[in-house]
Amino acid sequence: MANNALIQGAKETGRKFLDVGKAVAQGLATSSSASGSAPTPQVDSRIAKNKAIQSKVNSYMGNLKTDMDFTSFSPEETKTMRNFLMSQRSEYANAAKEAAKFDDTTSPEYMEYVDIMQGVNNSFKNMASQLGAYKKGKVEYAENQLEGMYSNGNGDANSNAARIYGFADEDGDGMADIGVNAPFKILAGGNVGFDLDGQEVSYNNMQQPFLKDSKLALGILKDNESIYNKGTQGGEINPEMLKSYEAKLTNDLQNEDALNSILYDFESELNVADIATRVTDNVLSLEDARTEVVKRLVNARKGVFKEGKKQYEIKQNKTNLNNGNPGNDWTMRPVDKAKNAQNSADLNSYDFKNGPKTFSYLVRAPGNNNTNFKNYTIGKKNGGWYYQTGGRAFALSAEDALAMFNFTLPTNN
Numbered sequence: 001m002a003n004n005a006l007i008q009g010a011k012e013t014g015r016k017f018l019d020v021g022k023a024v025a026q027g028l029a030t031s032s033s034a035s036g037s038a039p040t041p042q043v044d045s046r047i048a049k050n051k052a053i054q055s056k057v058n059s060y061m062g063n064l065k066t067d068m069d070f071t072s073f074s075p076e077e078t079k080t081m082r083n084f085l086m087s088q089r090s091e092y093a094n095a096a097k098e099a100a101k102f103d104d105t106t107s108p109e110y111m112e113y114v115d116i117m118q119g120v121n122n123s124f125k126n127m128a129s130q131l132g133a134y135k136k137g138k139v140e141y142a143e144n145q146l147e148g149m150y151s152n153g154n155g156d157a158n159s160n161a162a163r164i165y166g167f168a169d170e171d172g173d174g175m176a177d178i179g180v181n182a183p184f185k186i187l188a189g190g191n192v193g194f195d196l197d198g199q200e201v202s203y204n205n206m207q208q209p210f211l212k213d214s215k216l217a218l219g220i221l222k223d224n225e226s227i228y229n230k231g232t233q234g235g236e237i238n239p240e241m242l243k244s245y246e247a248k249l250t251n252d253l254q255n256e257d258a259l260n261s262i263l264y265d266f267e268s269e270l271n272v273a274d275i276a277t278r279v280t281d282n283v284l285s286l287e288d289a290r291t292e293v294v295k296r297l298v299n300a301r302k303g304v305f306k307e308g309k310k311q312y313e314i315k316q317n318k319t320n321l322n323n324g325n326p327g328n329d330w331t332m333r334p335v336d337k338a339k340n341a342q343n344s345a346d347l348n349s350y351d352f353k354n355g356p357k358t359f360s361y362l363v364r365a366p367g368n369n370n371t372n373f374k375n376y377t378i379g380k381k382n383g384g385w386y387y388q389t390g391g392r393a394f395a396l397s398a399e400d401a402l403a404m405f406n407f408t409l410p411t412n413n
Helices: 002-020 022-034 045-063 075-099 108-147 156-164 212-232 239-252 256-265 272-278 286-317 334-349 398-405
Strands: 184-186 192-196 199-202 357-361 374-381 384-389 392-395
Touching: 045 156, 045 272, 075 108, 075 184, 075 392, 108 192, 156 192, 184 398, 199 374, 212 239, 212 256, 212 286, 239 286, 256 272, 272 286, 286 392, 334 398, 374 398, 384 398
Parallel strands: none
Antiparallel strands: 184 192, 192 199, 357 374, 374 384, 384 392
């Protein structure tokens, strides 16, 4: 059966990526520009290949009659098993016939024929066990494809599994292609095997496709959400915290399946699509990709925190212009109020085509007893408004401009 915990994890991951919102997304997007790379909008060929396999398996399953057992063996497979059983029974009968000629049941020759008979019995048991495992694996593979659980980071393991389980559908007609699916074989000892392009593959040694690592992706997202909240609460991060986070990521991504899942399953959410494409194109080794992914996610953590801290700074600098409103525990002095009013009037009449405007203003939040005016600069850069104070610049929205400085942002500057 498909792993329900992982399915739920994948669904939960999708919700969380949306819940964190634009601020966290902005922090993640900033990480790629900080590392000097920009994501590619093209669909990676490895992702496209795995999605095509999923679509074809799902199409095959959708075309099956509801009363049909898709795990039943084809006539060709049944013939292969029958031929094996007949040859093994013949071998058993010959060995039994020869063993019956011996009176001394302790002789090496007698024991040799007994071993042959025992080997045949064991091969029958082994074949029955592996056929059961194969049918179970086929069900799990189909269910995982239907649930979209397999990672897009899989290489040949996914396409090989589709051929081994009889789901290959190259012509897209919703029917398994006999010429493409791997021929079914019974190997020595009753081992179930397949012929993959002339290479004999035992089912026991078959490489199974790996699942999406939703747990790891969700953990990265939760870390970003946590650090964003830390910023909105006025907290700080230090180099040691970043080093610890970097070490954790490096350890989590040592597993190549986990790394490939992050690259190819969450390439958009974690902003690593360009890295994945370079791996697919053999421009970047997986080892170097790991280093780049870790660096980008650490930069993303910085960006997410910065977005949170920006929100904190905006909240700290906001004031209620109507100082008599209920809930205020302070009243602005008339002289200060008059000075603010004059500066607001100057701002609203200023032509920002002449450049940024520097002024003095008393911005105070309820509960803040600071009565000192501070110098502020308001300007426009790269199409967006900003205000600067204390050597730090912040984005300035129309709502914040009105709340902080009683200033209406111009629309014609």
